[in-house]
Amino acid sequence: GESVGLHLPTLSVQEGDNSIINCAYSNSASDYFIWYKQESGKGPQFIIDIRSNMDKRQGQRVTVLLNKTVKHLSLQIAATQPGDSAVYFCAENWPNNAGNMLTFGGGTRLMVKP
Amino acid sequence: DTEVTQTPKHLVMGMTNKKSLKCEQHMGHRAMYWYKQKAKKPPELMFVYSYEKLSINESVPSRFSPECPNSSLLNLHLHALQPEDSALYLCASSQDSGNTEAFFGQGTRLTVV
Numbered sequence: 001g002e003s004v005g006l007h008l009p010t011l012s013v014q015e016g017d018n019s020i021i022n023c024a025y026s027n028s029a030s031d032y033f034i035w036y037k038q039e040s041g042k043g044p045q046f047i048i049d050i051r052s053n054m055d056k057r058q059g060q061r062v063t064v065l066l067n068k069t070v071k072h073l074s075l076q077i078a079a080t081q082p083g084d085s086a087v088y089f090c091a092e093n094w095p096n097n098a099g100n101m102l103t104f105g106g107g108t109r110l111m112v113k114p
Numbered sequence: 115d116t117e118v119t120q121t122p123k124h125l126v127m128g129m130t131n132k133k134s135l136k137c138e139q140h141m142g143h144r145a146m147y148w149y150k151q152k153a154k155k156p157p158e159l160m161f162v163y164s165y166e167k168l169s170i171n172e173s174v175p176s177r178f179s180p181e182c183p184n185s186s187l188l189n190l191h192l193h194a195l196q197p198e199d200s201a202l203y204l205c206a207s208s209q210d211s212g213n214t215e216a217f218f219g220q221g222t223r224l225t226v227v
Contacts, residue, residue: 008154032213043118043204043218044157051213089156093213101170102147102206102216104156 008087010109019077019112023090023105028071030092034102035064035075039086047075047088077110085112118219120205126225129195135222137188137205146188147216148180149204157204163188164210195226 013019025033031052036044050057050064050073057064063076073090090105118139127133137146145164149157162170163182177199179191188205202223208216 034215036218041220043120043206043220046215046217049215096170101159101162103159107154107156 008107008109010111012111012113013080015080015082015112015114017080019075019080019084019110021075021077021088021108021110023073023075023108025071025073025090025092025105026103027092027094028068029095031095032093033064033066033073034091034093035062035073036089036091036104037084037086038089038107044089080110080112082112082114085110118205118207118217120203120219120222122222123220124223124225126227127192127195128227129197131195132191132193134192135190135203135205135224137190137207137219138186139207139217140186141207141217142185142209143207143217144185144210145208145216146182147206147208148178148188148190149206149218151202151204151221153201161190192224195224197226200225 034049035047037047038044048059048062048064050066055066061078065074087107087109089107091102094101121136147162148160150160151157159172160174161180166182177194181189202221204221205219206216208214
């Protein structure tokens with residue numbers, strides 16, 4: 001059988017539909033969150049961020065929702081396009097005087113069908 | 115300029131070699147980071163430099179040695195690596211060490227043979 005962690009969770013959507021990617025974060029003290037998009041062979045690319053004093057933030061075609069009660073983050077992409085196909089990571093920042101300790105979630109692969 | 119530039123893009127090295135990865139940014143950022151990413155896994159934090167001083171070392175083996183010569187440059191010196199160290203090594207920078215967006219480079223694909 002398959003080992004856990006060898007395959008990323010995959011979300012497959014039709015072009016033009018809306019996508020929702022979910023993330024559970026681990027530290028209730030985390031106060032800053034970022035969604036990154038990573039295409040094959042490239043580094044993570046910033047999409048949108050949100051601070052813990054907010055529960056929603058909108059960008060161009062993207063919306064991030066934060067539910068601190070259940071430690072849940074979601075990324076909504078409107079009118080998904082083939083160029084949105086990539087792996088999406090959420091990252092949480094643990095408050096730390098020493099530096100920005102961004103810790104990444106496991107990632108979700110988004111596949112957009114034309 | 116919002117780029118973090120990493121060189122080389124690809125590196126193959128033997129277990130007895132010494133090599134260095136380089137990272138450069140000209141955004142005036144004062145915090146810089148090294149991450150390691152294995153295939154189909156999220157990036158894992160290795161080191162954080164804040165104002166050119168090492169502030170976080172995530173229990174990384176001593177065969178990885180970071181260096182920050184100035185506020186724009188970050189190096190990662192490699193010596194006596196193992197095949198399991200093969201991975202994508204990502205550099206990132208942010209304005210400071212607080213809650214600010216971190217920009218990533220394209221990474222160096224390292225293969226240890």
